[in-house]
Amino acid sequence: MSRLRVVIADDHPVVRTGMRALLSRDESFEIVGESSTVPETVRVVAEEQPSVLVLDLTMAGRSSLPSIPDLLAASPGTRILILTMQEDPAFARAALRIGAAGYLLKEAAAEELLGAARQVAQGGTYLQPAMGARLAVSDAGAPGADGDASLTARELQVLSLLALGHTNQEVARRLFVSVRTVETHRARVRDKLGTETRAELIAAARERGLLG
Template identity: 40%
Template sequence: MRDEIIRILIVDDHPVVREGLRGLLSFKPGFEVIGEAEDGDEAVQQAAALKPDVIVMDLEMPRQNGLEAARAILADAPNARILLLTSFARDQRIFTCLDSGVLGCLLKDSAPQELFRAIRDVHRGQLALHPAIARRVLQRRQMTQSEENPQGLTEREIEVLRLIARGLSNQEIADELVISLPTVRTHVNHILSKLSLENRSQAILYALRHDIASLDDLCP
């Protein structure tokens, strides 16, 4: 059986960057570039029209930047898979992007294989971070240790949260814990409600910050 083709929308305000990404991805088996956008406004329009599997988008762009465009896209399609590219690991907007539901963030100097892997991970609903950015996430977690502990979660909900952090789908969690799919959905809803979170990517970040999961869990 042939592997699933991942349909990709490229968003960057520099034509040479878009051309480079298209050339890189078009010749990689399993990837198909279905469209391009040159700014955040066009990205929102193209995402709605083309419904790509993964959006690879620059963080710094005119009109709407990557954060603003990501928020608009996720407001219309909460399950959209977005991988942001940035030149600066210390850009504070990265945290806001991840909290908003963006699943991946890479530095622009990442190797092609890192980009390919990140696209696949994001497509599967997993968090994909450049190591330098991942370190900042952990540092931020250490600075927020005074935040409330997940005392409202049951032992089973903590177990489910840990599996969410590993990138497992609801069905995979059900199989892992030998429970029904509706039960998993109930646990996930309770976790998000109790922790005042909006989506699974926020749950993954919460698990990292509170030592419920580690970076090793993100790359099983």
């Protein structure tokens, strides 16, 4: 049986060492790379084409969420498992919607991490049960949840970049699209969420866990 190739992305060396030791105990996993920043993670994933990327939600003060479409574009066969300390269900909702296959808190037991990595590698989705319960409660009580579901992965990415202060031209360069395309996505986000000002964009992005 071929081993599952894994890349570990976390900006804390101790955490990476611990995950490497844990995953290496299981012969079904092979650690093929590590990274500590978002740009480095994109590069390593593109080079290694891993089965699974274990991705911290925030690295070096930067949210990893907006990079998920880029990571999937760089390695379409890679399944992304978020491993984080962020307990807010908005982060889990945003991560899964934008392309992650799993969401797990760092407080999880070792066996749960191994099981989650296997499950996403096999094409499944994994959401930590405790987080799933919080997400269900949040969805039931959030009046804006239905409208949020209408945002596409690309629209979420554009929203996060705009909220971080990038201009339409800068967003276009980062996403390798035309300025007109960015303007179209921005107009759709504005219509769906009712955002007009930069402050409203930032608030909308923060509510969806896009700013780390």
